[in-house]
Amino acid sequence: MSDFAGAGQLVRLALRRDRLLMPMWVAVFAFMATVSAAATAGMYPSLESRVQVAETANRSPSLVALYGKIYAPESLGAVAMWKMAGTGALMVALLGLIVAVRHTRAEEENGRLELIGAAAVGRFAALTAALLVAVLMNGALGLLTAAGLVAAGLPAAGSLAFGLSWAGVGVVFAGVGLVAAQLTRSARLATGIGAAVLGAFYLLRAVGDVQGGSGLAALSWLSPIGWGQRVQAFAGERWWVLLLLLGLTGALTGVAYLLVARRDLGSGLVPDRAGPAVAARSLRSPLALAWRLQRGALLGWSLGLLVLGAVFGSVASNVEGFVDDPDFREVIVRLGGERTLTDAFLTVELGVMGVVASAYGVQAAMRLRAEEAALRAEPLLATAVTRVRWAVGHVVVAVAGTTVVMAVAGLGSGAAHAAQVGDAAQVGRVFGAALAHLPAAWVLVGIVVLAFGLVPRFGAAGWAFLVAFFLLGELGPLLELDQRLLDLSPFAHTPRVPAAEVEVAPLLWLTAIAAALVGAGLVAFRHRDVG
Amino acid sequence: MAEALALERLVKTFGTTRALDRLDLSVQVGEVHGFLGPNGAGKTTALRVLLGLLRTDAGVVRLLGGDPWDDVVALHRRLAYVPGDVNLWPALSGGEVIDLLGRLRGGLDRTRRDELLERFELDPTKKGRAYSKGNRQKVALIAALAADVELYLLDEPTSGLDPVMEAEFRACVQEMRAEGRTVLLSSHILAEVEAVCDRVTIIRNGKAVETGSLADLRHLMRTTIAAELNGDARGLCALAGVHDVRADGERVAFEVDSEALDGTLRALADRGVRGLSVQPPTLEELFLRHYQDGGPAAREAPDSQTVCSDEGGSRR
Ligand SMILES: Nc1ncnc2c1ncn2[C@@H]1O[C@H](COP(=O)(O)OP(=O)(O)OP(=O)(O)O)[C@@H](O)[C@H]1O
Ligand SMILES: [Mg+2]
Numbered sequence: 032m033s034d035f036a037g038a039g040q041l042v043r044l045a046l047r048r049d050r051l052l053m054p055m056w057v058a059v060f061a062f063m064a065t066v067s068a069a070a071t072a073g074m075y076p077s078l079e080s081r082v083q084v085a086e087t088a089n090r091s092p093s094l095v096a097l098y099g100k101i102y103a104p105e106s107l108g109a110v111a112m113w114k115m116a117g118t119g120a121l122m123v124a125l126l127g128l129i130v131a132v133r134h135t136r137a138e139e140e141n142g143r144l145e146l147i148g149a150a151a152v153g154r155f156a157a158l159t160a161a162l163l164v165a166v167l168m169n170g171a172l173g174l175l176t177a178a179g180l181v182a183a184g185l186p187a188a189g190s191l192a193f194g195l196s197w198a199g200v201g202v203v204f205a206g207v208g209l210v211a212a213q214l215t216r217s218a219r220l221a222t223g224i225g226a227a228v229l230g231a232f233y234l235l236r237a238v239g240d241v242q243g244g245s246g247l248a249a250l251s252w253l254s255p256i257g258w259g260q261r262v263q264a265f266a267g268e269r270w271w272v273l274l275l276l277l278g279l280t281g282a283l284t285g286v287a288y289l290l291v292a293r294r295d296l297g298s299g300l301v302p303d304r305a306g307p308a309v310a311a312r313s314l315r316s317p318l319a320l321a322w323r324l325q326r327g328a329l330l331g332w333s334l335g336l337l338v339l340g341a342v343f344g345s346v347a348s349n350v351e352g353f354v355d356d357p358d359f360r361e362v363i364v365r366l367g368g369e370r371t372l373t374d375a376f377l378t379v380e381l382g383v384m385g386v387v388a389s390a391y392g393v394q395a396a397m398r399l400r401a402e403e404a405a406l407r408a409e410p411l412l413a414t415a416v417t418r419v420r421w422a423v424g425h426v427v428v429a430v431a432g433t434t435v436v437m438a439v440a441g442l443g444s445g446a447a448h449a450a451q452v453g454d455a456a457q458v459g460r461v462f463g464a465a466l467a468h469l470p471a472a473w474v475l476v477g478i479v480v481l482a483f484g485l486v487p488r489f490g491a492a493g494w495a496f497l498v499a500f501f502l503l504g505e506l507g508p509l510l511e512l513d514q515r516l517l518d519l520s521p522f523a524h525t526p527r528v529p530a531a532e533v534e535v536a537p538l539l540w541l542t543a544i545a546a547a548l549v550g551a552g553l554v555a556f557r558h559r560d561v562g
Numbered sequence: 563m564a565e566a567l568a569l570e571r572l573v574k575t576f577g578t579t580r581a582l583d584r585l586d587l588s589v590q591v592g593e594v595h596g597f598l599g600p601n602g603a604g605k606t607t608a609l610r611v612l613l614g615l616l617r618t619d620a621g622v623v624r625l626l627g628g629d630p631w632d633d634v635v636a637l638h639r640r641l642a643y644v645p646g647d648v649n650l651w652p653a654l655s656g657g658e659v660i661d662l663l664g665r666l667r668g669g670l671d672r673t674r675r676d677e678l679l680e681r682f683e684l685d686p687t688k689k690g691r692a693y694s695k696g697n698r699q700k701v702a703l704i705a706a707l708a709a710d711v712e713l714y715l716l717d718e719p720t721s722g723l724d725p726v727m728e729a730e731f732r733a734c735v736q737e738m739r740a741e742g743r744t745v746l747l748s749s750h751i752l753a754e755v756e757a758v759c760d761r762v763t764i765i766r767n768g769k770a771v772e773t774g775s776l777a778d779l780r781h782l783m784r785t786t787i788a789a790e791l792n793g794d795a796r797g798l799c800a801l802a803g804v805h806d807v808r809a810d811g812e813r814v815a816f817e818v819d820s821e822a823l824d825g826t827l828r829a830l831a832d833r834g835v836r837g838l839s840v841q842p843p844t845l846e847e848l849f850l851r852h853y854q855d856g857g858p859a860a861r862e863a864p865d866s867q868t869v870c871s872d873e874g875g876s877r878r
Contacts, residue, residue, distance in 0.1 A: 304689075
């Protein structure tokens, strides 16, 4: 038992450290679900209106890929929690992953764990503490969400099932985080590995769900995100599916314990290789350094988006067959021609990839603050490098990297789609449509740079803005928010290509705003204390 | 002598903390200047101001004839810096860091770099996260010492180094002095300061409390004398420059200002001396006096055996 000594203290320490952040996120999620439930009830008060919207959604492959299916069109709860079980669960999973890495590898990387390790703390204590913290947080999140749904007037059993499905997905990805944290020495890389796993599971579910009756539909059953939806809250709850989530969490945790027993404190499983004794000729500018520090992450994100794009591109043409109802099909054909369904699908999926590319931009630009806070900007700024030149290095990587990531996503989608329909012209068309999402992503980079210059303490402001803009787009129409509020999100101004015509004006505006934000951020940085 | 850098009545606040409180500091070209003070005194803050990393609230900063906030590129080509907290990039090897910093400063002398690697026995192929604390420190130190510049700003450059490396560092500083370079050395290691510094400035709570050459500072100190006399100790109190006289029968102990040493010894000899011990002033004492809370005055608690009163306050 001495291997676990001190875990209780570490749990208290972690809860103290996160005493603001954790309750805040739990509350945000519960609030989001509750508001969705209340708003849906107000928007579709009659059974017919609900059934109609649910059937439209179930027939629209882009929506099914993005959010999953509505299992009971007549059930208010199933309609109301449809998006929450899709993208909502994705965000719960991300939270679980981040919390797990934050209390294991991140602590170890910055040496705090060593400080604690010297006290009487067993080798499993940190892992156990992180696990307990994740379980506590997700348990609270699930129960609070269930309570919120009941308060919004939904049936108790379904509410509990939904809350627990979120909690289950959250702990599974906490487990993924715990395993990833043992594999690498860097918290950043551990989070990256976890996010890649999360993306792969999300994709499995998306592909499985749009396959309808074919054998590939089983793919959704390979994904914990898919399990969360297949608990079927408010649609004849299948409680046993929760056991799958628990079982996988147990298995992942077991693997993490095995790994931690096999390595030293501070090290990963993969030992570090020696580096060059002399720097390459090219390593002679802040930009070269920024590239060197960020190229690995860029490669990872590019690969991820290439796969994402290729998968979406290759299912895009299948969605024509997804609609088996000839009447519905005729309506769509009349509205916009034969290709409309495919184009609508591509438009939505490119939008999703646009948000992912923005996330890349945000984390790449946040390197500025991370480097400064780790005191690694100081030695560089003590050389003949101005602050602006140093900062521009990372900004260039963030802006150009966002461009690369989105271009790769567009190429992947376009090439896969072109191969499916046997029309090479589709490559350029989809690629061009992907590029239309860049200016909005650059605006997010600009916001991060401005926050870095003005209020460096709020380094995570970029994520808050990204989540807020994303939620505005997701929930805004449902909540019938004022259009002016919805227009705050840069994503709202990206033209809906390729389904709609390209509008150049908003793209130019967004680009100009992004440039102004970056410029203002650099000026602010020029005038503040460094450190 | 020309001035290499100067801070005049410099004020720097962080929120409510007054990190520098009208600090004066002046370093001449060609001197090795020790910069001492207790933890949190403001040494690192002062160096960051000199690098133009921090804005100042009031006062004057001059660095190599320029303004560190405005003339960053031109000034930084002429100086090298070892930060107080050395953090390396986990993915870069030590050799890469040294080369990168050198190139960003405007060029690097490969022979000098390789020679320093050898002298400090550093393996340049290890990745940042794989270095021990002392080796991380060496990377930063070599990156700075390899630079062919006029001014070196060193913030506790030997923290974590073993005694052999520490000696190597002192040798490097002596060479730099011989070449006419200027060094501002923040340090907690008194032996190091004593070995390499021409002048020192001691700061406390953001203020300079003492500045001068080591000889000057020693001079400010009192020698402690204990003697066994044939005669009576009375009358010693009346001598100028004698303080804290404690007498116990024929034994007497007191402290005496350096300039009064000669007269005092004569006076003792007149009374007939059977035993004598003389303790020269140590730098340690000087530093401790300035480092401890309350400053010099607080440490002079009168002894119960004090035979005659003294003004007791200032030792200067
Ligand atoms: N960025 C900052 N924000 C707030 N307070 C700061 C900051 N940097 C320094 N301080 C405060 O300024 C004071 C001087 O700190 P500084 O680091 O200059 O001390 P120091 O003399 O270098 O100490 P040490 O010997 O421990 O290195 C301390 O009280 C410190 O807490
Ligand atoms: Mg310091």
